[in-house]
Amino acid sequence: MAKKILMDSETIDRTIVRITSEILEKNKGARELAVIGIRTRGVHIAERIVKRINKLEKIKPPMGTLDITLYRDDLRRKTEWPKVERTEIPFSVEDKEVILVDDVIYTGRTTRAALEEIMDFGRPSSIQLVAMVDRGHRELPIQPDYLGIQVNTLSTEKVRVHLKETDGKDEVIVKKG
């Protein structure tokens, strides 16, 4: 199977540094920030962003993890329902600037589910989206506010973000379907 590396470990590091700076610039610091990662890999990217914010601003914004399974819009057609993992948002999202983190943005349906789930926890003053890769093919009017890279893909191809925490090494690859 043909596989192409889109980002290596260093590029991923630099991208997280850049995205974090953009977040801090746009929000004028980190005081009202909260970072929420979408399971599984969005959580690890979110952790890295929080670490970087802490280093730059000496503030550790609250962090949460989101499992969007119960909010999917394809539950009624999927043949096999995914296992439900735990959502953990151990802080109030009221009036927070929520930074929502996902690894890949594709149809936009995961983001839609995540937005709905966060709203059930309260009313943040804003939700801003971070994606490491935008692979196109959006089916909903949703765009990332902070983006690693944009790539043109065929819908038959697979884009995978691999991270040390789950996959042993950092890389973003695209595979022919």
Next chain:
Amino acid sequence: MTFQRKHILGLEELSAEEITLILDTAESMKEVSARDVKKVPALRGVTVCNLFYEPSTRTRSSFEIAEKRLSADVLNFTLSHSSVTKGETLLDTARNLEAMGASVIVIRHPMSGSPWLLAKELNSSIINAGDGSHEHPSQALLDLFTIREMKGEIKGLKVAIVGDILHSRVARSNVWGLIKLGAEVRVVGPPTLIPKYIENANARTFYNLEEAIEGADVIIMLRIQMERQESVYFPSLREYSRFYGLTREKLKGADKDATVMHPGPINRGIELSSDIADDASSVILDQVSNGIAVRMAMFYLVASAGRNQ
């Protein structure tokens, strides 16, 4: 693994892996009840019917809350209001509910085996909410969930089940579940109230409470069900209470961190002395909130499996 069952009828037929998947899913569901908006859209558009042929407040309410937290549409059929009183058979009633669009039916019925009949004859997913003195899977699953939450894991625990084992569907489901998950199960009660199946289930039988709870990590006290005692199984309540009622003194022989559980409602002074009942009540309230999470997990899993068949 993925859940392949369209129905949850009893713990005797579930595998250890299936039980563990239900408990793991319940763990994720528990968080929903702690939110501001205690509702997720997973079962939107699914109609669930609660068909109760026996009076029940807490089990039925717990099922109903679980259904509503998953956004299902809920239909309640209880004995006093239904056409049962007009002589309609169980199957006819259930077929009618299915025709109204119910795709999951939760049934409680005084006849053992009735949920299996519905599962065979209908297209809906069936969840057993207690059939006669046979099984009560949701109660056993929530007991297992509560035990796992308190003790870390079930494997290797010594669990004593005390009282009217014969008439207790909670006991029967718990025996199967605990043994499948690797606990050492001891049942204790008057010989007249110990059923035959216990021998096949690999549980140990005792007739003396102190012996049975020696070193026990968990003690499940069963309610003496006055309404099910059609003939006399023990001479008097006072005698039963003297031999099989749990008191502070008798509890000394159990593990020092032993947990006392009771499916409720407690007959104070009969199964449990009042001070032990007070200690146990915090666990009992845990069980109530865990019950909602476990039932949400059951619905999610059967609805998912039911869709493929």
